[in-house]
Amino acid sequence: MTQPAQRPPLPADFFDELCPSSLLPFRFGDTWAPMVLRCLEGGPRRFSELRVPLGRITPKVLTHSLRGLERRGFVSRTVHADPKRRVEYALTPLGRGLLEPLDAACRWATEHWDELIDAHERGAAVTG
Amino acid sequence: MTQPAQRPPLPADFFDELCPSSLLPFRFGDTWAPMVLRCLEGGPRRFSELRVPLGRITPKVLTHSLRGLERRGFVSRTVHADPKRRVEYALTPLGRGLLEPLDAACRWATEHWDELIDAHERGAAVTG
DNA sequence: CTGTATCCTGAGGGATACTG
């Protein structure tokens, strides 16, 4: 149970295929929270495992995001008695439940992606 | 068609019965955007009509929120040839569509309200 | 490996006052 995870690591381009949530008209928690939640969808992950798919995130910001998710009860933090100071983050049942409306919102955005982009570009043109 | 709206005005406590979205773990647009969208759900509204249910909002912030929603294509702004400089804001089809995932998210939050509050208070207690 | 500690910047948002 306290063995290191044997799940495949998350690739550095994990989010290239997903809806770029930074462009969406809504946010779940802070900027990185939705992506962190998605990274944890497949099971617990370590701090350093999360940094890979998130690319540009700095440790301070990742810590901040994780603390926020922990404080709200969406993510649990477990320190294992391990020579390597292994810490694992996992979705709580509440956090897993949050993925449902998040997915619904992302699905909607994907379906209306062209309209969203069109409006955004026309709006930007008008605004300057 | 260009007659003043005869819909009942929105009450000042319009949001007292609704899920206080400022406490939710997600946001659609800026802080006030979800509430603005809900205010427009029943039909077009004027600038001053929107200020009532939104209570503490200042005109600058409301303008900012409306401009953002307009730029993204969720809300339309119509200036009527009227002695009173009447301006009406209305949901676009895209904006009305956005209400669907927003409602789904709010429904989820309502269903898990106790857990959300519990976690929030326990988290606040731990953090200090 | 898992974070803290500083420093910095911009944007969001509130208060107040003023305008066509």
Place this chain on the structure above:
DNA sequence: CAGTATCCCTCAGGATACAG
């Protein structure tokens, strides 16, 4: 009526460096 114009303040978030 429908906004602007200013001022101000906080906080998210990035860069960099350092620590247990």
